[in-house]
Amino acid sequence: MKLQVKFDFIQNLKKQMEDATEEELREYRENKEEFFEKSVESFKQALKDELNYDDYCWIENLEVKEVEE
Incomplete structure (x- = not known):
């Protein structure tokens, strides 16, 4: 059996940056x-x-x- 799954994964970049470490922000x-x-x-x-x-x-x-930023 083979299943194909398609979905949208939405990132809240603003929130992610608020929670990021200094190392992650630098990268x-x-x-x-x-x-x-x-x-x-x-x-x-x-x-x-x-x-x-x-x-x-x-x-x-x-x-x-990635289809949109």
Whole structure:
């Protein structure tokens, strides 16, 4: 069985920046594109970690792309 899931993930960037550490803010200011790429990869890994279980189910070909800033 193969299921395809599609959804919108909404980030509140203003709130995120209020809660960010100085290190995170520095990384954001220095290279926004790399910061967001790392965020997307981290999000993808978190989804995989959450949705993979046992030896019977796993996630393949997970794609996340930015369509709006």
